[in-house]
Amino acid sequence: MAFNDLLKQVGAVGRFQQIQVALVVLPLLLMASHNTLQNFTAAIPAHHCRLPPNASLGPDGDLGSWLPQDPQGRPESCLRFATPRQGPPLTTNTTTNLTEPTEPCVDGWVYDNSTFPSTIVTEWDLVCSHRALRQLAQSLYMVGVLLGAMSFGHLADRLGRRKVLILNYLQTAVSGTCAAYAPNFPLYCAFRLLSGMSLASIAINSMTITPGEPRLGSAHPMPSVEPALCCPLTDVEWTPIHTRACVGTLMGYTYSLGQFLLAGLAYAVPHWRHLQLLVSAPFYAFFLYSWFFIESARWLSSRGRLDLTLSTLQRVARINGKQAEGAKLSMEVLRTSLQKELTLGKGQASAMDLLRCPPLRHLFLCLSMLWFATSFAYYGLVMDLQGFGVSIYLIQVIFGAVDLPAKLVCFLVINSLGRKPAQAASLLLAGICILMNAVIPRDQTIVRTSLAVLGKGCLASSFNCIFLYTGELYPTIIRQTGLGMGSTVARVGSIVSPLVSMTAELYPTAPLFIFGAIPVAASAATALLPETRGRPLPDTVQDLDSRRAGRLRQPQQEQQKQMVPLQGATQEKNGL
Numbered sequence: 154m155a156f157n158d159l160l161k162q163v164g165a166v167g168r169f170q171q172i173q174v175a176l177v178v179l180p181l182l183l184m185a186s187h188n189t190l191q192n193f194t195a196a197i198p199a200h201h202c203r204l205p206p207n208a209s210l211g212p213d214g215d216l217g218s219w220l221p222q223d224p225q226g227r228p229e230s231c232l233r234f235a236t237p238r239q240g241p242p243l244t245t246n247t248t249t250n251l252t253e254p255t256e257p258c259v260d261g262w263v264y265d266n267s268t269f270p271s272t273i274v275t276e277w278d279l280v281c282s283h284r285a286l287r288q289l290a291q292s293l294y295m296v297g298v299l300l301g302a303m304s305f306g307h308l309a310d311r312l313g314r315r316k317v318l319i320l321n322y323l324q325t326a327v328s329g330t331c332a333a334y335a336p337n338f339p340l341y342c343a344f345r346l347l348s349g350m351s352l353a354s355i356a357i358n359s360m361t362i363t364p365g366e367p368r369l370g371s372a373h374p375m376p377s378v379e380p381a382l383c384c385p386l387t388d389v390e391w392t393p394i395h396t397r398a399c400v401g402t403l404m405g406y407t408y409s410l411g412q413f414l415l416a417g418l419a420y421a422v423p424h425w426r427h428l429q430l431l432v433s434a435p436f437y438a439f440f441l442y443s444w445f446f447i448e449s450a451r452w453l454s455s456r457g458r459l460d461l462t463l464s465t466l467q468r469v470a471r472i473n474g475k476q477a478e479g480a481k482l483s484m485e486v487l488r489t490s491l492q493k494e495l496t497l498g499k500g501q502a503s504a505m506d507l508l509r510c511p512p513l514r515h516l517f518l519c520l521s522m523l524w525f526a527t528s529f530a531y532y533g534l535v536m537d538l539q540g541f542g543v544s545i546y547l548i549q550v551i552f553g554a555v556d557l558p559a560k561l562v563c564f565l566v567i568n569s570l571g572r573k574p575a576q577a578a579s580l581l582l583a584g585i586c587i588l589m590n591a592v593i594p595r596d597q598t599i600v601r602t603s604l605a606v607l608g609k610g611c612l613a614s615s616f617n618c619i620f621l622y623t624g625e626l627y628p629t630i631i632r633q634t635g636l637g638m639g640s641t642v643a644r645v646g647s648i649v650s651p652l653v654s655m656t657a658e659l660y661p662t663a664p665l666f667i668f669g670a671i672p673v674a675a676s677a678a679t680a681l682l683p684e685t686r687g688r689p690l691p692d693t694v695q696d697l698d699s700r701r702a703g704r705l706r707q708p709q710q711e712q713q714k715q716m717v718p719l720q721g722a723t724q725e726k727n728g729l
Contacts, residue, residue: 167473173446178407180322180355180439185411185553186418186432187329187352191294192538192545193415194425195287196272199265200280202233202258221255231258231281257281268545271424277338284658286338288651291536293342295651297349299644305354315448317354322440324351329433333426348433406560412553420546459484506631507638512697516626517638519678523576523619524639526675529646529653530583531612533668534605536651541605542598551602555610563614571686572622573679579618580676583611587669591662612672625685628693 204219218237220228232255264275274280279287309317325348332344415432422428447469453462463482470478507517535552538545566575586608590601619639627635656663691697 167469167475169447169469169472172472176442176446180436181407182411182414183432183435184352184356185408186415187325187348189412189415189535189549190429190432191273191287191291192536192549193269193419193423194272194429195274195279195290196269196539196545197274197280197284197287198267198269198272199227200230200262200275201228202231203260203263204233205260221253229255230262232256233258269423269425271426273338273341273425276425279338285655288654290338290342290345291651292648294345294349295532295644295648297346298353299641299648300346301350301353302356302641302644305350309354313448313453315443315446318446319440319443321351321354322436322443324348325355326433326436326440329436330430333429333433406557409553409556412556413550416546416549416553419549459488507635510694512694513627513631513635515681516697517635519681520619520623520626520635520639521642522675522678523580523615524623524643525646526580526672527612527615527619527646528643529650530587530668530672531609531616532647532650533653533664534587534609534612537654537664541602542595543602548602548605551606552609555606556613559610559613560617563617566614567618567621567686571684572618572625573682573684576615576618576622577676577679579611579615580672580679583608583615584669584672584674584676586611587665588673589669591665591669615672622682622685625688626682628691628696630693 201220219233221232221234223229235254235256258281262278262280266275269275273290274287277283277286305317305321328344328347328351332341332348335341335344418431419428422431447465448461450462450465450469453459453465463484466482467480470476470480470482507513538548538552541548563575563579566578586604590604590608593601593604595601620636623636623639624632650668653667654664656667
């Protein structure tokens with residue numbers, strides 16, 4: 154009897170699975186809030202230099218005697234006149250010919266608090282020469298996501314999925330609360346990094362794959378680099394093969410709904426400290442009820458704890474109303490199942506084989522370009538909501554809404570035309586949309602917003618496709634490792650993306666040109682990859698050579714039918 158048969162015996166989709174899925178899905182609503190939180194907590198309101206103490210204004214209280222104007226006729230954000238200017242009021246024409254000496258804002262800034270009463274930018278003056286620190290904070294959060302995925306992944310294999318998930322909920326709650334009360338910017342960054350670490354682990358332990366059989370198409374990458382990390386806690390380890398697609402799709406759409414939730418919360422609670430606390434405090438409740446989670450029976454069996462595995466399965470059988478079936482289980486049945494699981498795990502390759510073996514190296518390099526470009530451009534786009542000239546709350550809602558049709562269109566294209574054209578088209582079209590935004594005048598807000606939404610939808614589709622495509626390209630012996638390495642490369646892209654945004658200080662549209670050029674260039678890598686639609690999954694490196702020569706046999710017809718389908722969207726979205 155295989156482990157999947159044991160799950161069916163105690164109740165494949167019973168009351169226990171429904172409760173467990175519901176409780177694990179709830180925290181995912183707030184993951185999108187944390188990933189893109191700085192769009193609101195680090196928003197940059199209009200600002201200008203604070204006047205010197207006891208400065209005298211013009212007869213009508215005009216600031217023009219102290220503040221030069223930019224080309225749009227607004228007060229300059231980072232300069233003021235060294236001495237009061239005498240003469241007629243400034244106009245756009247006269248501003249360009251001014252010869253009066255200017256100086257930086259040595260007395261600080263005055264901010265327009267009409268839209269954002271308080272942000273980390275206004276509290277710690279992250280503008281002008283300190284503007285880059287705002288992007289640094291987001292990069293450090295993504296560094297935490299990468300570190301947490303690797304460190305907590307190993308810890309989950311040692312201590313168990315339940316214990317680590319309980320710890321992660323508490324860490325997210327405490328670090329998020331501390332960030333809300335951080336007295337200075339360095340401490341804020343440190344607590345945000347800790348939040349990123351715990352949220353990455355929550356993503357791993359919530360959206361899981363079974364040992365030796367990856368759940369492709371997840372909305373958030375599983376950022377591990379070792380096969381052992383690919384068997385985390387709850388939902389998918391507790392559900393049979395035929396229901397994993399539904400569970401993964403539910404989690405992916407939950408993340409998309411979280412983007413709507415963030416827009417509503419940010420609109421209702423505009424103060425950054427209150428908003429930070431609002432998206433972190435619910436994790437205290439998640440921490441409390443996570444004590445009632447049941448440890449993964451797969452993990453218990455993999456650790457040789459057959460006594461606990463038996464009692465756990467019988468407990469699940471009671472919850473699902475199958476006491477009689479649970480009573481039929483015995484230690485001998487579990488030993489047989491565990492032996493089969495261990496047999497399936499033999500022959501697993503290591504991450505170094507991705508570089509040592511030429512066919513695997515070819516796949517790894519090409520797929521790394523796709524992973525990096527998708528995540529790099531995605532976070533470059535979604536973390537610059539203020540750059541489109543429309544309401545930041547409206548664009549957040551639109552960006553969340555576009556995920557829904559994007560997933561459907563991507564699913565149809567992948568299944569009708571294939572993975573290769575879908576992957577190439579999504580990246581190419583996304584890059585073109587971003588590049589067009591770089592050359593369109595900023596006053597064309599409707600056009601620029603439409604292109605940004607289309608580009609974001611294409612990148613969400615690219616995330617969908619790359620998960621499925623990666624899992625179908627790698628052979629079984631290294632499939633999980635390949636997915637983990639690709640996800641790690643994606644995390645690097647999300648770390649680099651905010652740093653590239655700093656080039657706007659040199660040239661305003663430079664980030665858009667970079668964010669657009671990378672996906673366009675990476676889309677060419679799909680030409681070097683084979684099509685996998687309708688073809689059996691390779692098991693060994695020899696199967697890769699056979700597939701390249703067009704001689705891959707099809708002894709896995711049934712396996713192809715059970716191949717885990719496309720689910721969810723983005724790290725984003727993961728993201729983490």
